[in-house]
Amino acid sequence: MTHALSLTLLSLAGIGAFVLGVQLFFVLRRQWSLSRAPAPVSSGAAPAGISILKPLCGVDDDLEANLACFATLGYPAYEVILGVKDTRxxxxxxxxxxxxRWPKVMRLELQHGEPGLNPKVNQLITLAGVAQYDILLISDSNTRVEPDYLHEISRTFEDPEVGCISHPVSGIGEQTLGSLMDNLYQSTTTGAGQIAAKQAADQDIVVGKSMALRREVLEALGGFYSVRNVLAEDxxxxxxxxxxxxxxxVVARAPVxxxxxxxxVSAFFKRYIRWCIIHHSCIPTPVYLAQSLLNPMPWALLGAMLEPSLRALGVVAGVTLAKLVHDVTVFRVLRPGQPTPAMTVPAVLLKDVLLFVAWANGLFARSVDWRGNKLRVMAGSKLIPPASAPVQSLPTPESLPGAKSEPESESDSNELLAG
Structure with a gap:
């Protein structure tokens, strides 16, 4: 029994290492293609106006510089609406x-009321209500972008069939071990997953760190109010x-x-403890289980511990090397011009161990502590405060006006494959 279980775990780890190799191939192929292909050109129509909705909560690392990046994008028709809950x-x-400093580009809005349990969405409801343009771009406060960011969004929306755009995510700026692990995750899991899903399966994964919508599309969905009580609104x-x-x-070319x-390190771990609970609430358990193969080193270690042998140790070494090559390479490729810290290799190993613990906790836990609030996360990341009456049920995609039918067998996890 022990031999069979050990062999199974080692085999699963080997499969995971192979999948990581495939993912790395697609990331490198995309970067090579982008370096050779010119950016798409506009049809010549006047650039569409874009309202950037930027909810704030607390002072993020280098927030002033993050905001400055959005104040000087060189796009002819855009605004940045900053939101806070209140003056405290x-x-x-x-x-x-x-x-x-930038009165012609930026303005500030205080949140109106508290319609739901998701603090970010509560702000977005207010910000969307005062936005003047018909392309609404949700942008997290801890992000920076490249100069062509808004131009690409405008060009992409020239296609009337495009309803939503998000961007590949990478992480920069680490000065501590916790931030290094956070930026490694953003680059090697979120960003690499978005790219591989598009390259391998033509799946455009929506990530809310940077997400643009047509106003008419948002209104057809019931506005941000319709997702006021879900945690994974993206x-x-x-x-x-x-x-x-x-x-x-659509996943854009330009990264965020x-x-x-x-x-x-503690803040990193707490964040991904919460994230794994949210993630599991949005996808079927078999898919959640399968995604653990993208973190194969802990499975190899468990297999070797069950039945130590030279062969098992060889598998552990091979899988660990494959994961290190994947993460270090992707980290460098998706952060052009950024240095690779000397602690990157040990950070990858510690990150993967902590993420495995967070993933295991996400199999069973259903409550999160978010911004000081204890909330229970139900299917689809629907939020319910403990010991309270259930919140209003969310509509299904099929119940929306003009909805198109989809095969029932299609997986519900496409939008979260990046994680």
Missing amino acids: DPAYQVAQAAVA FVIGRWVTRGLGKRA YNVSQKKS
């Missing part, structure tokens, strides 16, 4: 200073756009950079 938020003064919106409305969700500088 430490981000309020930073936002005020940004508006004073997953739900992406699913509704593609399955409910029959529109395309997650800035993490001073996160502690």
Whole structure:
């Protein structure tokens, strides 16, 4: 029995290492193609106006520089609407200073009421209501982008079948071990997963760190109000756009950079404990189990511990080497011009062990502590406060106006394959 279980775990780890090799191939192929192919050109129509909705909560690492990046994008028709819950938020003064510095681009809005349990969506409801343009771009406060960011969004929306655009994610700015692990995850799991899903299966995965929608599409979904009580609003919106409305969700060429500088190892671990619970709530358990193969080193270690042998140790060494090559290579490729810290190799190993623990916890846990609030996460990341009456049920994609039918056998996990 022990021999069979050990052999199974070692075999699964080997399969995981192979899948990582395939993922690395697609990431390198995409980067090679982008380096050789010119960017698509516009049809010549006037650039569409874009409203950037940027909810703030607390002072992120280097927030002032993050906001400055969005103030000077060189696009002819755009606005940046900064949102805070109230004037007690430490981000309020930073936002005020940004508006004073760039009054023609930025403005500040305080949240109106508290319609739901998702703090980010509560702000988005207010920000969308005051936005002047018909392309709404949700942008996290800890991000930076490249100069062509808005131009590519405008060009992509020239296709009327496109309903949603998101961007490959990478991580930059690490000064601590916790932030290094965070940026490694953003690059080697989220960003690499988005790229591989598109290259291998033509799946455009929606990630809410940077997500653009047509206003008419958002209104057809019931506005942000319809996702006020879900934690993974990007997953739900992406699913509704593609399955409910029959529109395309596109992953852009340009990346968006997650800035993490001073996160502690404890903060990193707590974040992904919460994230794994959310992730499992959005996808079937068999898919959640299968995705653990993308972190094969812990499985190889468990297999070797059950039945130690030279062969088992060889598998552990091979799988570990494959994971290190994958993560270090992707980290360098998706962060052009950024240095690779000397601690990257040990950070990969520690990251994978902590992520495995978080993943295992996500198999069973259903409650999260988010911004000081204890919330229970139900199917589809629907939020319910403990010991309270159930919140209003969410509509399904099929119940939306103009919804198109989809085969029932299609997996619900496409939008979350990046994770």
